[in-house]
Amino acid sequence: MKGKIQISILSIKLLVSAVLFGLAMCVINSFISYREFKRQVESMYSKVTSQFAETAISYIDADRIFIWLTEGPDKYWDSMNARLNELTETAQLAYIYLTVVSADYKSRTYVFDTVNSLVLNDPFPLGYVESLERKTPDYIEDLQRIFDEGASQSYFSYKKNGGHVTTSIPVRDFTGTVIAVMSVVKPMNEIAEYKANYLRVLLFAALGFTAFFLVLYTFSLIRGLVQPLMFIIDETSHFAEHHGELTGLLKKIKNHDELGLLAKSVEKMSIDMNQYISELTSATAEKERLGAELNVATKIQAEMLPRVFPPYENHPEIELFASMTPAKEVGGDFYDFFMIDDRHFALTVADVSGKGVPAALFMVIAKTLLKDASFRYSLPSEIFTHVNDILCEGNESGMFVTCWLGILDVNTGKLVFANAGHTSPVLCKNGSVSYLESKPNLMLAAMPDMVYMDHEIVISKGDRLFLYTDGVTEAADKNENLYGEERLLNKMKNLKSENPRDVLDEVRSDIDAFVQGAPQFDDLTMLAMIYKGK
Known part of the structure; x- marks a missing residue:
């Protein structure tokens, strides 16, 4: 009689606890x-x-x-x-x-x-x-x-x-x-309407889940929740006291719920452990295979970007250096530069939204389209308009590209450029260092039929340009403080060398000193150019 009373009290406590817990979870989740x-x-x-x-x-x-x-x-x-x-x-x-x-x-x-x-x-x-x-x-x-x-x-x-x-x-x-x-x-x-539908679905789902949980719990309790639980407690105690031996008491549990699974799990512990080790070995091998493929993808992406510096022996008036460091194995940033004809030199830096493989695929498309359009249109605004319309077609993923593109007349120093939502370059001219600011247009692939604006300046012998993506100014330390545009501008004013390769090394060293070992969350791309004139 005493045992029955104890079982009854335990059942009531479990049922009341389940009801209260279910109602509390409904309110909190809602x-x-x-x-x-x-x-x-x-x-x-x-x-x-x-x-x-x-x-x-x-x-x-x-x-x-x-x-x-x-x-x-x-x-x-x-x-x-x-x-x-x-x-x-x-x-x-x-x-x-x-x-x-x-x-x-x-x-x-x-x-x-x-x-x-x-x-x-x-x-x-x-x-x-x-x-x-x-x-x-x-x-x-x-x-x-x-x-x-x-x-x-x-x-x-x-x-x-x-x-x-x-x-x-x-x-x-x-x-x-x-x-x-x-x-x-x-x-x-x-x-x-969204709010009403959301609340209606949420209410029905919460009440339905609670009712289902209580019915299932009550049924399990009536069918012998407490008794199977005592069987499991006795058997696990015997398991611990007799070096892993079982008495066979778990065979009496016919439940098909969590208690039945727990009883079977104790019996199959060694088998499951061996199976787990086998699966872990297989998963490790698969991870290594994927890592090897990503390493190949990283190499392919790096080989797509220009890597010969200085780029043109027959154009000594241009000296530049560029680098791209992805946040993951592959990234969405890219830079490019090429001679359109004997006197016009194009250079661009862009940043695809997102990271990883999707951004890298979109980067390949955008880079190819920009370079192809540069040989068909004479102005950066025309190039952007053409590329934007193509990228908008079927862009169901909603990705976009910020881009800065300039075309330099190497004979006169005339630079015509357009900005599609990208960060402003730094211009070092006549000893003065400032951002080459212009009213940015909408990024590429965001909206079709966009009209982009051209801007024009004339750079002189010895003038320098520094192009970059927001991975530079938005590099963060462990306290989530950003590197920022002001610090970048101060660094460009206090460079020890004007050599493009040295410029990139100094900026990267300053960023590393600022973040103090914090992980890199965004692709980091830089391009430094000095115009030496004819």
């Missing part, structure tokens, strides 16, 4: 899942609207903003306003507006304001002044960060029908000074 769902949705909308805002900025001539505010609209304003209206409609945005904020952050003046045809509002005209005094302190602080730090800001407003997201990014003039704010407003009407 809360965590919903927070993650909301975070993912906000991250997606923030990225999408940021890209649309960058695209909208690429339409605008920022240096004419104050001319329009002073003299009124002209044909250029009308053309840009039409393009922004077209982007508003095709991208299903609610608004796109560009404003100039007063120095005291008490008002802002509209330069552009486009409204989707589905929104029952009229756009503000050029020069319309709106008061900001009713805005919250947080809103004003975010505006100040845009101007002071050049940081983008996203605001989310939730309503019963879904709400909307507003993303604001800085607009810079030719000097790099933030002079205005470009804002994009995108409705989130579909989020209400």
Whole structure:
């Protein structure tokens, strides 16, 4: 009678514990899942609207903003306003507006304001002044960060029908000074339906799982959970006391649940151990085979990049050196340089999104297309437009490429270049070291039918260029501090040697000293060139 009472009490405790545990897990999992769902949705909308805002900025001539505010609209304003209206409609945005904020952050003046045809509002005209005094302190602080730090800001407003997201990014003039704010407003009407469906599925799944768990647990308890458990305890005690011998008591357990599996596992322990060792040996051999194949892939990728330095004996006016160090066995960064004809020299550095084998495959395609197009088109903008349209075709993986491409006339020093979302090179000219900044266009493979802009400078004998990918400036130490653009610029100002190979060695040594042994998380590519003139 006493044994039956003990078994009954144990069964009740297990059942109550299971019920409480199941309910607690339902609540916790539901809360965590919903927070993650909301975070993912906000991250997606923030990225999408940021890209649309960058695209909208690429339409605008920022240096004419104050001319329009002073003299009124002209044909250029009308053309840009039409393009922004077209982007508003095709991208299903609610608004796109560009404003100039007063120095005291008490008002802002509209330069552009486009409204989707589905929104029952009229756009503000050029020069319309709106008061900001009713805005919250947080809103004003975010505006100040845009101007002071050049940081983008996203605001989310939730309503019963879904709400909307507003993303604001800085607009810079030719000097790099933030002079205005470009804002994009995108409705989130579909989020209400997503939210309702998500919560409905989550609730049914949680309740169903809990009910199934309790039914299964109760059935197992009624069918003899406690008694098989006592058999296993007695047998394992005998196993430990008699040097691994079993009495055969486990044969009485007919359960097909975890207890039955546990009983069989004790009987087959030695067999399973031998099988495990065999499988581990096989897995080790397979890993070594894959490692060997990746080593071959690394060698093939390295051989695809130019490796002869100096590159051209018959063109002593060009001296350069380049390197690419992937974060994994293979990477997505690449550099290239080649003579287009007897006087035009092309050089490029690019960074494919992602890492590893997928990025390496996309890198091969992009590098081949860029070089082929360079022999068919004379301007970097034309090359980018052609390559971008090809890469966008069937790009279901959503990969993209940031790229800087320049074409140098080796006789005159004229350098024509275009920037597709890439980091700005460092230019060392007449003893001055600065970033060769330009308004970057959208990266390649992000959106078809893009128009890219050419920029032009003239470099003189002794001038130097340093091209790189963001693996340089975003190299992080153990505390996740970034190497940064300022440290790179200081290093370029204090080089001990102007020889391109030495330049790369000094920069890499400075990066290694900064990260202090922290692992490399991104591909690291650098190219240094000195123009020696005719």
